[in-house]
Amino acid sequence: MKQDHAAFAARLREALQRAGIEARPVILEKMLARRGVVVTAQAISGWLSGRYMPRPRALQALAELTGTPPHQLQYGGIREERAAWPLPLEAADRRVIEAFLALPAERRVLVGELVAALASPPRKSR
Incomplete structure (x- = not known):
């Protein structure tokens, strides 16, 4: 134990x-x-x-x-090899994703929230 x-x-x-x-x-x-x-x-x-x-x-x-x-x-666990990037992924996109994965967990959460906000449809103004 x-x-x-x-x-x-x-x-x-x-x-x-x-x-x-x-x-x-x-x-x-x-x-x-x-x-x-x-x-x-x-x-x-x-x-x-x-x-x-x-x-x-x-x-x-x-x-x-x-x-x-x-x-x-x-x-603990078995470490798996990273899968190869899919071919259609552009080099610039790959660099952005790799930079994101290198961020500390707290910053990844912030980036995820920002992406979700940007991806949601814009609010209609009254």
Whole structure:
């Protein structure tokens, strides 16, 4: 059981690093609170050190923050090779998508919201 906790802690720290998020309990406490998940810095410290596992809602929020699927964060997983880009994709589009994928999870959410707003039909003025 403790090995599972230690492995989770390593995956969490790695996912945070990939997302550009500092692995500090106080920082994570605030980020999770903004997502409606209230946990103490002590609990987060336990996750990062492998003493405890987060509850499902906190795990889901961590997954969203880091851009990592929850099951992969909790259990690890087989890394799949990236599929080749479809041929009709232009080089400029490919660069934009790759830049998007390289963004931290929080910024990807913002970009997604912007794209959704731009893609929705314009509102009719009254």
